[in-house]
Amino acid sequence: MLGIIAAVLFFIAFLINAADIATNDVFTSVNFMLIGLMLLALHVAGIGSGWAARGRRR
Incomplete structure (x- = not known):
């Protein structure tokens, strides 16, 4: 489950970086x-x- 969340966060980071979105x-x-x-x-x-x-164990 944590691996999937990490992949989603990496994708969001990629979108922020690729689209050059200005964030705080x-x-x-x-x-x-x-x-x-x-x-x-x-x-x-x-x-x-x-x-x-x-x-x-037996």
């Missing part, structure tokens, strides 16, 4: 890319990937 200091393309990278790192680390099935 909070919603810059660099900030969207950094948030996307953070979410991608959390996804790769296994955070937010769902519940792991923990069964008993």
Whole structure:
């Protein structure tokens, strides 16, 4: 789930950069890319990937 959100944020950052949209200091393309990278790192680390099935071994 976090990987999908990261991809959406990367796409928004690309649109802001490609269309040369003037935004304030909070919603810059660099900030969207950094948030996307953070979410991608959390996804790769296994955070937010769902519940792991923990069964008993016999």
